[in-house]
Amino acid sequence: MSKWTSVSKLSVILESGYQNCNIYTNGRNRIGVTINIEPTDENGNPIEVDPQHLTANLWLIDYVDESKLNWNGFSGWAYTDTANDFTAIPGESGEATIEEGGTQQVTFYVYCSPGVNRKSIGVQVRTDSDDTVNSSQNGTYSSKVMLNPRTAITYMRGDIDWDYSRTTTQLGGDAKNVTTEAWNYYLSLKAVDNHFVAFSVSHCFSEDGYDGLFAWNITPESGYKDFYGGYVWYREPHDSAYHSGQDGHLGEIVNFPVGNGWCDYAKIYDRQYPERYLCFTWVHSTTGGDGWHIPNGPLDYWKKWFRPRIVAYDMYGNTGTFWVDGSDITSALKIYDREL
Known part of the structure; x- marks a missing residue:
């Protein structure tokens, strides 16, 4: 049986086909680096190695001193074997190279922390005969990629859009029982060539029937x-996440199962590319009779509010942290880049 003892080809290239690019130093932006390798046996013949x-x-190694990058590391230059939501190149640079076929390929994903310097990256191979082959400055091969660090961005209030528009509800026009008005607010990144791709939200309810509720006021006046x-x-x-048949994206609102026997649904994420936005809904709903009844689920007070904390992530893993104030829910929804 043939034994893997050497390689007849060893090169490294960015997954995009370029030899150099930028990378944000936020620990989340990942750049795909593909290794092209042709293993050979003791007779110099090509051999297939189990992937x-x-x-x-x-x-992956430093091209100059041949030190290894940190595998799944938390500092400096590091790499892993999986992509994430922020595997994207901040602009393209360099000249694309077309690699010849007939080789095996392995792709790793490089990322880095703040404070790193520009990095030339090569590759090291260990064969089944325990021989080591490098693509480095003093190695058998000389292929490399170059990554240029960019300072991570922190987004503030002036970097985002906070648009609002009226939306419809399924039962809001039923004036015999309840009349509802609803407005959607959309958080998005104010940029031409970038957008938010993920959001982390805390300080709101998550239980059925009240999912996403963070403020309410049932006025005594x-x-x-x-x-x-x-x-x-x-x-x-x-x-x-909120799809419901032909009605599109719907969020459950104004849920009073006890006493009133009422709930409604607002149309949400009614925009192109909804994954680029975080949607909020402001609701004013009026009922007849003896008014709204509590308790209903978490609504055990006439008035209660939180300030949801939102961390928004762009295509490259840069972030902005924002708070939406629920203290004046009878007026409007206001967003801040600081905790009040």
């Missing part, structure tokens, strides 16, 4: 007939 075994015997509420639709992916 898993091949991957286990390849390392009207005999507790007016309900004002705020909802954040945080489940992902946004373009499928």
Whole structure:
């Protein structure tokens, strides 16, 4: 049986086909680096190596000093074998190269932390005969890629859009019982060539029937007939999490199963590319009779509110942290880049 003893080809290239590119130093932006390798046996003939075994015997290294990058590391230059939501190149640079076929390929994903310097990256191979072959400055091969670090971005209030528009509800026009008005607010990145791709939300309810609720006020001035509420639709992916048949994306609102026997649904994420936005809904709903009844689920007070904390991530893993104020829910939804 043939034994893997050497390689007749060893090169490294960015997954995009370029030899150099930028990378954000936020620890999340990942750049795909593909190794092209042709293993050979003791007679110099091409040999197929099990992909898993091949991957286990390849390392990304510093092109100059041949030190290994940190595998699944948390600092400096590191790499792993899986892509993430932020595997994207911040602009393209360099000249694309077309690699010849007939070789085995393994792709790793490089990322880095703040404070790193520009890095030239090569590759090291260990064969089954325990021989080591490098693509490095002093190695058998000289292929490399170059990564240029960019300072991570922190987004502030002026970097985002906070648009709102009226939306429809399934039962809001039933004036015999309840009349509902609803407005959707959309958080998005104010950029031409970039957008948010993920959101992390805390400080809201997550139970059935009240999912996303973070503020309400049932006003005593009207005999507790007016309900004002705020909802954040945080489940992902946004373009499928709230889908309901032909009605599109719907979020459950104004849920009073006890006493009133009422709930409604607002149309949400009614925009192109909904996954690029985080949607909030402001609701004003008026009922007749003796007003709204509590307790219903978490609604055991006439008035209660939180300030949802949102971490928004762009295509490259850069972030902005924002808070939506629920203290004045009878008025509007306001967003801040600081905790009040």
